[in-house]
Amino acid sequence: MPNFTNNDENFLSLKPLSRLELENVILNSKCKYCSASDYNRVYNISYLSNGFFINQKTENDHIVQKGYGTFKFEGNDIGFMNIQYLEKLNSENIKSPFNMNHPFYSQLDDYQIGPFYIVDSYNENFLESRRNITQLLYSGPNNRRLLTVYKDEAEKW
Secondary structure, three states: OOOOOOOOHHHHOOOEOOHHHHHHHHOOEEEEEEOOOOOOEEEEEEEOOOOEEEEEEEEOOEEEEEEEEEEEEEOOOOOEEEEEEEEOOOOOOOOOOOOOOOOOHHHHHOEEEOOEEEOHHHHHHHHHHOOOEEEEEEEOOOOOEEEEEEEOOHHHO
16 A cells, blocks of 8 residues: 655655545545455445445454435535535544544534545555456545445445
8 A cells, every 4th residue: 555645755756636536536435445454344324316425344354333414525726525424423432533523523513524546556556456446546635544445336235
């Protein structure tokens, strides 16, 4: 997995997705990202066409929690997503934003993520051998998450 920082030349060479490009990649897709504290914990997020999302936290491939909320696309030349959790996930990890005592926990009610970048160098070598994966997205620089996007999977959840 790439380790991007604000000073990294790989990060600086990435072009942020526009709002329309972001919509085309994310809408009706399932995104996955790995927990920063436990690599056996994965978050599976479905972005549905009705403006709702479902976030399923899995550990060792078993669903242990679900959260949901609404999302909308913002921006023009640079796309962002506004996220509003209606049902939050909970975490015992004090460093997790899903921990009730974490400073970011209250912001889960209404926050923005992005900009998003397509990681082309990973697409060439990684995507050809994996079915249904359409993009790898990097959301940063503040979020620093690598999202794996699966197209046409979200509506099945």
